[in-house]
Amino acid sequence: MTCSHDLCYLLGMNSVNASYFKTHFGEVLSRVRRGPVRVSRRGHDATVLLSEKEYQDLKSRAMKPASRQIDALNRLKNLAESEVNLDHNDDRLQAIKEKHTQHYRSP
Numbered sequence: 001m002t003c004s005h006d007l008c009y010l011l012g013m014n015s016v017n018a019s020y021f022k023t024h025f026g027e028v029l030s031r032v033r034r035g036p037v038r039v040s041r042r043g044h045d046a047t048v049l050l051s052e053k054e055y056q057d058l059k060s061r062a063m064k065p066a067s068r069q070i071d072a073l074n075r076l077k078n079l080a081e082s083e084v085n086l087d088h089n090d091d092r093l094q095a096i097k098e099k100h101t102q103h104y105r106s107p
Contacts, residue, residue: 014038018046073100 014031018041021028028049031037037049050058077097 015040017041 014035015038016024016028018039021039028037028039032049032051036054038045039047039049
């Protein structure tokens with residue numbers, strides 16, 4: 001479903017179809033500097049174009065929670081290692097470490 005003209009206006013998002021995008025590429029890029037532009041193809045949303053700054057901001061916000069979780073896990077690991085002498089070859093320890101770090105690895 002495409003963003004209707006009125007809805008896109010209310011959301012502050014421009015919307016163009018793929019044909020318009022191909023023939024007016026430069027103009028659409030200018031619009032992207034002012035905000036996201038939704039491109040539809042055959043009546044369905046195909047993609048959203050973002051400026052580089054908006055993309056980097058979005059990427060940064062998405063990475064912050066994972067970063068904080070990795071930092072917390074590292075602090076917890078360091079605390080545990082300083083408090084007790086852990087056997088790093090212990091299979092149970094390896095399983096716990098793997099379980100708690102597999103979801104937070106950087107892409």
